Amino acid sequence: GESVGLHLPTLSVQEGDNSIINCAYSNxxxxxxxxxxxESGKGPQFIIDIRSNMDxxxxxxxxxxxxxxVKHLSLQIAATQPGDSAVxxxxxxxxxxxxxxxxxxxxxxx
Amino acid sequence: xxxxxxxxxxxxxxxxxxxxxxxxxISGHNxxxxxxxxMMRGLELLIYFNxxxxxxxxxxxxxxxxxxxxxxxxxxxxxQPSEPRDSAVxxxxxxxxxxQRQPQHFGDGTRLSxx
Numbered sequence: 001g002e003s004v005g006l007h008l009p010t011l012s013v014q015e016g017d018n019s020i021i022n023c024a025y026s027n028x029x030x031x032x033x034x035x036x037x038x039e040s041g042k043g044p045q046f047i048i049d050i051r052s053n054m055d056x057x058x059x060x061x062x063x064x065x066x067x068x069x070v071k072h073l074s075l076q077i078a079a080t081q082p083g084d085s086a087v088x089x090x091x092x093x094x095x096x097x098x099x100x101x102x103x104x105x106x107x108x109x110x
Numbered sequence: 111x112x113x114x115x116x117x118x119x120x121x122x123x124x125x126x127x128x129x130x131x132x133x134x135x136i137s138g139h140n141x142x143x144x145x146x147x148x149m150m151r152g153l154e155l156l157i158y159f160n161x162x163x164x165x166x167x168x169x170x171x172x173x174x175x176x177x178x179x180x181x182x183x184x185x186x187x188x189x190q191p192s193e194p195r196d197s198a199v200x201x202x203x204x205x206x207x208x209x210q211r212q213p214q215h216f217g218d219g220t221r222l223s224x225x
Contacts, residue, residue: 043114043201043216044153063140090166091154097166098210100153 008087019077021104023090028071032093035064035075038103039086047075047088052067082108113134114217116202124224128164128190131220132182135204143214144177144187145201159185160208192224 031052036044115134144156179185203214
């Protein structure tokens with residue numbers, strides 16, 4: 001029979017608004033985290049990373065926040081644009097391997 | 111700058127056939143990774159090379175899968191014999207350094223369909 005794929009969490013935002021994509025990670029010993037953007041038909045594209053000795057890091061229009069107490073990572077995108085529509089993955093370095101989350105689909109409404 | 115280059119972009123073949131996927135990492139990167147992406151299981155690491163040496167192949171699903179890195183600028187992932195459940199998108203990624211605490215840069219993948 002036909003297999004059923006996972007339904008990704010979806011975030012829908014208005015163009016120009018800020019987006020916040022959340023990620024819960026599993027391993028309290030993880031010391032490196034990374035966000036990727038994946039557009040349809042393409043490979044994951046590196047956005048920003050953060051090490052566990054930091055709790056915030058900023059890039060161009062993006063900010064990553066790390067809360068080690070509750071094992072939570074977030075990606076904030078300022079002034080979201082239609083080109084930001086994609087699936088966003090967080091990944092943690094757990095035991096020497098990058099472990100990827102299932103992803104969140106961001107949809108930007110014009 | 112050229113990114114990670116994978117070929118072919120698409121492959122459709124019948125079960126039982128041998129499939130070879132190819133990857134050229136970014137020049138100067140010394141770590142190379144093969145991943146498989148499916149809707150059901152997401153992105154899974156299959157194998158990881160550092161300085162052309164396989165470091166961790168615990169993600170390789172079965173003996174039908176093999177990977178080689180004969181030099182710093184080329185790697186292959188081979189499936190023999192292929193089965194319909196191998197259908198997925200296969201990504202290659204490369205990075206500087208050892209371990210996995212550096213950004214990995216991905217190619218655009220090979221979409222593999224086994225009939």
